Amino acid sequence: MDSGNDMSGEAMASDNPTVGGAPMMADMNIVENAVNSPIHTTLVAAVQQANLVETLQGEGPFTVFAPTDEAFAALPDGTVETLMMDENREQLAGILTAHVVPGNLTTQALRDEFGSDGFAHLTTVSGDALSVGERDGQLYAFDESGNNYLISTGDVMQSNGVIHVVDGVLLPE
Secondary structure: OOOOOOOOOHHHHHHOOOEOOEOOOOOOOHHHHHHHOOOOHHHHHHHHHOOOHHHHOOOOOEEEEEEOHHHHHOOOOOHHHHHOOHHHHHHHHHHHHOOEEEOOOOHHHHHHOOOOOOEEEEEOOOOOEEEEEEEOOEEEEEOOOOOEEEEEEEEEEEOOEEEEEEOOOOOOO
């Protein structure tokens, strides 16, 4: 399939989008690919701090709405540092699992789930609500707090699911 030219980038990009300029390999799991993404260093550190690495390396499938480093940086000053404290591990895990939906929901699968209100209403691993809607041909993720963020890169296929890069941190109520 790949003819051994696994460093071409171009061949990999045709199969799977790059994220932050880094190739994402469909045969690697969510954590393995996230570690290689230069725009997800905060997310990777948070997943490690929340003890979710093993879960996200599991069989799945999982659909992950993955906030970028810029998304975390846009939170109020001190928020990330506070969440990364050992005593806040449970709260951090709750926020992170509010970005994960069971299943392998590609952008087409999300569109197929749109109801009469124009949204796909999903339940995250944390039990929180997450909705996806479309505006001007772009998909947006909506959290319980009423925030909505652009899905800037969709359909990043993984061995155990799919990642959609989102430009904000989705917060449960």
